Amino acid sequence: MTTFPARYAGPTLGEVGEHRAIEEIISAAPSSRNGDDAAVLSHASPNSRAVATTDMLIEGRHFKVEWSTPEEVGCKAIVQNFADVEAMGARPLAALLAISAPPHTPVSYIRGVAAGIADRAGEYSAELVGGDLTSGAELVLSVTAIGSLGGSLPELTLDRARPGQRIVAHGRLGWSAAGLALLDRFGRENVPAEFTELVEAHCAPRLNPGRGVIARATGATAMTDNSDGLVADLGIMARRSGVGIDLHSSAVEPDELLLRAGQLLDADPWEWVLAGGEDHTLLAATAGDPPSGFRSIARVTRGEGVTVDGLEPAYGHGWVSF
Amino acid sequence: MTTFPARYAGPTLGEVGEHRAIEEIISAAPSSRNGDDAAVLSHASPNSRAVATTDMLIEGRHFKVEWSTPEEVGCKAIVQNFADVEAMGARPLAALLAISAPPHTPVSYIRGVAAGIADRAGEYSAELVGGDLTSGAELVLSVTAIGSLGGSLPELTLDRARPGQRIVAHGRLGWSAAGLALLDRFGRENVPAEFTELVEAHCAPRLNPGRGVIARATGATAMTDNSDGLVADLGIMARRSGVGIDLHSSAVEPDELLLRAGQLLDADPWEWVLAGGEDHTLLAATAGDPPSGFRSIARVTRGEGVTVDGLEPAYGHGWVSF
Numbered sequence: 001m002t003t004f005p006a007r008y009a010g011p012t013l014g015e016v017g018e019h020r021a022i023e024e025i026i027s028a029a030p031s032s033r034n035g036d037d038a039a040v041l042s043h044a045s046p047n048s049r050a051v052a053t054t055d056m057l058i059e060g061r062h063f064k065v066e067w068s069t070p071e072e073v074g075c076k077a078i079v080q081n082f083a084d085v086e087a088m089g090a091r092p093l094a095a096l097l098a099i100s101a102p103p104h105t106p107v108s109y110i111r112g113v114a115a116g117i118a119d120r121a122g123e124y125s126a127e128l129v130g131g132d133l134t135s136g137a138e139l140v141l142s143v144t145a146i147g148s149l150g151g152s153l154p155e156l157t158l159d160r161a162r163p164g165q166r167i168v169a170h171g172r173l174g175w176s177a178a179g180l181a182l183l184d185r186f187g188r189e190n191v192p193a194e195f196t197e198l199v200e201a202h203c204a205p206r207l208n209p210g211r212g213v214i215a216r217a218t219g220a221t222a223m224t225d226n227s228d229g230l231v232a233d234l235g236i237m238a239r240r241s242g243v244g245i246d247l248h249s250s251a252v253e254p255d256e257l258l259l260r261a262g263q264l265l266d267a268d269p270w271e272w273v274l275a276g277g278e279d280h281t282l283l284a285a286t287a288g289d290p291p292s293g294f295r296s297i298a299r300v301t302r303g304e305g306v307t308v309d310g311l312e313p314a315y316g317h318g319w320v321s322f
Numbered sequence: 323m324t325t326f327p328a329r330y331a332g333p334t335l336g337e338v339g340e341h342r343a344i345e346e347i348i349s350a351a352p353s354s355r356n357g358d359d360a361a362v363l364s365h366a367s368p369n370s371r372a373v374a375t376t377d378m379l380i381e382g383r384h385f386k387v388e389w390s391t392p393e394e395v396g397c398k399a400i401v402q403n404f405a406d407v408e409a410m411g412a413r414p415l416a417a418l419l420a421i422s423a424p425p426h427t428p429v430s431y432i433r434g435v436a437a438g439i440a441d442r443a444g445e446y447s448a449e450l451v452g453g454d455l456t457s458g459a460e461l462v463l464s465v466t467a468i469g470s471l472g473g474s475l476p477e478l479t480l481d482r483a484r485p486g487q488r489i490v491a492h493g494r495l496g497w498s499a500a501g502l503a504l505l506d507r508f509g510r511e512n513v514p515a516e517f518t519e520l521v522e523a524h525c526a527p528r529l530n531p532g533r534g535v536i537a538r539a540t541g542a543t544a545m546t547d548n549s550d551g552l553v554a555d556l557g558i559m560a561r562r563s564g565v566g567i568d569l570h571s572s573a574v575e576p577d578e579l580l581l582r583a584g585q586l587l588d589a590d591p592w593e594w595v596l597a598g599g600e601d602h603t604l605l606a607a608t609a610g611d612p613p614s615g616f617r618s619i620a621r622v623t624r625g626e627g628v629t630v631d632g633l634e635p636a637y638g639h640g641w642v643s644f
Contacts (some may be wrong), residue, residue, distance in 0.1 A: 007384055013644050014644050016644075017644050018644050021644075035334075036410065036477075036479050036480055036481075037375060037406040037407075037409035037410055037480070037545075037546055037547065038374060038375035038406045038407050038409070038410045038412070038467070039373065039374050039375065039376065040371050040372075040373050040410060040412075040471055040477045041371055041372040041373070042371065046368070049362050049363055049364065049466065050363040050372045051360045051361065051362050051363070052360060052361050052363065052374075052416065052418055052451065052452060052462070052466070052468055053360035053361065053418070053452055054418040054419075054420045054452060054453060054454050054466055055420065055454050055458050056420040056421075056422055056454050056462075056464060058422055058456060058457075058458045061456070061457065061458065062456075072497075083359075084359040084360045085359075085360050085470070087359035087360065088362060089359065089361075090360070094374065096374055096375070097375040097376075098377065098464045099378075099467075100378055100460075100462055102379055103644050120545045129374065130374060130375055130376060131376055132376050132377050132464075133381065134378050134380060134383070134384075135644050136380045136383065136460055136462065137459060137460050137461050138422075138458055138462075140378075140422055140458065140460075140462050140464075141377060142376070142420045142462075142464035143453075144374070144376055144418055144466040145360070146374055147360070149362055155358075157358050157360045158357075158358055158359070160603075163397050166631040168629055207328065213432065221506045223359075224359055225359065245336050265498060267365075322335050322336050322338075322339050322340050322343070322425055322437045322457050
């Protein structure tokens with residue numbers, strides 16, 4: 001059972017009930033579209049299509065109340081869903097939040113999650129437009145993101161990487177996994193201050209809004225995000241596209257901070273880079289120069305699978321549920 | 323912990339793993355839109371808006387594996403979400419399914435849920451376009467429905483019932499609550515055969531597709547569905563609209579089947595009609611004649627709250643989480 005730290009004082013969901021709790025959520029994440037049977041989004045721009053994706057976060061598995069603030073959990077939920085929208089080349093517009101929570105959950109905790117969602121969604125000019133709140137034994141957040149894909153260019157699916165293209169990346173690699181390893185060893189309070197950024201990359205990953213749209217506009221044909229691990233996610237793109245992807249070790253090698261964290265934990269930072277997920281770094285295949293904010297990290301080949309400088313990667317196995 | 327009856331034999335999620343289980347879901351609910359980072363829906367028709375809603379179902383709370391087949395659970399999840407889309411006057415297009423399930427969950431159970439979703443969504447020409455599958459202690463289904471609201475008429479919100487209108491209903495009232503009461507007393511196997519329809523109304527409610535669109539096209543101005551209870555849901559409409567709603571007892575009185583179930587259980591069937599939820603009956607306010615498939619059940623007044631023949635209802639308290 002989830003134990004909420006004492007800092008989340010105040011009434012619980014069981015004490016205030018569903019309706020008061022929903023009012024708290026709506027006041028922390030206000031939207032004129034929220035509060036009816038369903039949310040009606042804006043008029044679609046001509047020739048646009050809706051894009052939708054969903055991801056669940058379970059306390060103790062995808063986040064821990066003793067490691068992350070509720071605001072961070074809300075951020076993480078938004079970023080992992082919005083990254084999937086961006087990875088199609090689309091623009092996130094709205095989110096829905098379904099929560100199952102035990103009756104002893106402090107209302108302030110749920111309010112914090114909503115505030116984190118509103119904050120991070122606001123960076124995309126998106127809103128929390130609806131949701132559901134119910135009682136359950138575990139704290140489960142299920143977020144759905146809805147976006148808009150404008151214009152007539154095809155969406156950026158996993159199956160359109162072509163030999164000769166480069167793979168370009170926007171975002172960090174390995175930082176989330178390093179942050180998780182540090183939390184696992186030290187707990188949130190005791191992670192050495194120099195690694196704060198790694199911990200934050202795990203608890204509340206960031207993704208600059210609009211990079212997916214830029215990649216699509218500048219000629220990318222395939223895109224995904226690093227959610228299960230770099231090799232695992234590029235491996236799916238390679239298999240679906242019927243190509244190989246050869247990573248340049250010099251372009252993805254662990255940075256100074258990862259090296260220091262690796263030394264401290266006696267861990268190989270390459271594992272974080274190659275097999276660590278949840279960075280939500282955008283990974284696109286394009287024949288052109290890297291779009292603004294992206295860097296080249298790999299080459300699409302006529303081979304199969306993912307290699308590093310032509311060799312089998314040292315770490316490949318990514319995150320798998322069950 | 324959820325115990326799955328022996329009829330769900332075969333490998334478990336823990337045995338086959340996430341990827342195989344997702345393949346099973348996709349083969350049971352096929353869609354060309356599923357399988358990428360996010361699902362891209364069809365081009366929106368001109369002047370249309372997207373509509374979105376989400377609802378969570380928790381095993382032991384919203385359904386029980388010993389009472390409902392997984393196909394019925396999938397149906398229920400679709401109908402309760404699509405009813406919310408219809409209640410805006412919109413047409414459901416697509417659903418997303420996020421599942422958290424314990425490792426001992428039989429794959430055949432999850433496949434059955436997906437098949438039920440595909441079956442019921444298919445009645446609306448809608449598809450399961452995406453989702454998430456993760457491991458958790460409880461069996462939790464989180465479904466998001468996306469619909470399309472065409473044309474320039476306003477959506478049917480809760481706040482536009484006006485004095486002088488009638489409230490019209492499409493669907494049963496009290497059947498789901500009666501079915502639940504019967505299951506509670508007898509278990510699924512032993513409910514007398516004459517009440518099969520009531521049990522099915524609880525386990526797998528039905529809603530004829532397109533009635534919400536018809537209500538909007540024929541002049542309804544406000545609409546909701548009976549999910550928490552007739553008096554509770556109409557009470558929200560009354561409060562938001564600043565009106566009263568007076569039910570005609572003769573129009574909502576328990577039918578023969580409810581009366582017989584009430585006798586058997588020594589229960590007052592009026593409680594099922596007035597306070598029972600989950601019928602997902604559409605409840606619309608209109609100044610005109612009842613649209614096709616609807617019947618008149620109440621009058622919108624200058625008063626406040628919900629009354630029955632001008633009097634306080636005998637039962638009003640609907641379903642509240644926590």
